[in-house]
Amino acid sequence: MDFSVPESLRSLRKSLRQLVETELKRHDSAIEESGQIPPQSLDAIRAFGLYGSNTPKRYGRLGLDMLGNCFAIEEMARAHIAYFYTYSMNVHIAAKGIELHGSEAQCQRGCRALRAGI
Amino acid sequence: MTGCYALTEEGAGSDAAALQTTAIRSDDSYVLNGAKGYITNAPVADLFTIFAAHPDDGAKPKISAFVVHRGAPGLRIGKIIPMAGGRGAFHSELFFENLTIPVENRPRQGRGWLCYRHSMS
Numbered sequence: 239m240d241f242s243v244p245e246s247l248r249s250l251r252k253s254l255r256q257l258v259e260t261e262l263k264r265h266d267s268a269i270e271e272s273g274q275i276p277p278q279s280l281d282a283i284r285a286f287g288l289y290g291s292n293t294p295k296r297y298g299r300l301g302l303d304m305l306g307n308c309f310a311i312e313e314m315a316r317a318h319i320a321y322f323y324t325y326s327m328n329v330h331i332a333a334k335g336i337e338l339h340g341s342e343a344q345c346q347r348g349c350r351a352l353r354a355g356i
Numbered sequence: 357m358t359g360c361y362a363l364t365e366e367g368a369g370s371d372a373a374a375l376q377t378t379a380i381r382s383d384d385s386y387v388l389n390g391a392k393g394y395i396t397n398a399p400v401a402d403l404f405t406i407f408a409a410h411p412d413d414g415a416k417p418k419i420s421a422f423v424v425h426r427g428a429p430g431l432r433i434g435k436i437i438p439m440a441g442g443r444g445a446f447h448s449e450l451f452f453e454n455l456t457i458p459v460e461n462r463p464r465q466g467r468g469w470l471c472y473r474h475s476m477s
Contacts, residue, residue, distance in 0.1 A: 273444060324445055340423065
């Protein structure tokens with residue numbers, strides 16, 4: 239069995255790490271002091287497309303598979319666990335059930351906004 | 357938009373088969389009563405996916421998921437629960453006091469188990 243990481247995911251992980259190092263980690267102290275994630279950090283996560291990390295590419299999102307999403311969670315959690323909570327709750331739990339078992343109208347009303355994080 | 361996933365209860369933990377929150381059909385709506393705890397993002401969420409049991413389904417009531425927007429009458433957000441290692445994220449209680457939800461806000465009735473399992477996996 240081949241356990242090597244595909245080049246596309248290695249490249250993604252490199253980009254994620256850069257996002258974490260340049261945009262997220264520097265707010266660690268602010269999160270600890272205020273108890274809140276600064277809005278500019280969430281903007282950076284949105285701009286990267288992570289709010290739609292497991293949404294198919296045909297909807298204009300990243301369309302990452304399970305391994306790719308694990309990389310996203312792992313890298314963001316290196317900065318601060320609060321990023322994991324906020325991002326993962328939106329993308330992997332709150333939106334997924336609606337996407338898989340909701341009607342088209344329910345997805346239109348809620349799912350797409352959750353995926354976009356706006 | 358920020359979402360949250362309201363499953364965990366004080367007496368059930370995250371055991372979806374032991375939920376005490378009830379959903380009773382009333383004409384074209386469901387009326388929810390109960391409480392949740394440790395719900396991540398609840399204090400800041402715009403949209404809530406809430407799990408509740410249908411007690412009128414017999415000995416093994418099915419569960420359903422319901423989609424509710426912030427500000428719905430009967431949806432009350434309780435105190436924030438500080439959690440070790442959870443600084444920067446919000447976790448709180450949620451209370452449903454005759455929270456009335458239109459039928460169209462419920463993904464397929466009785467399919468809550470699948471919704472739960474697929475969300476978690």
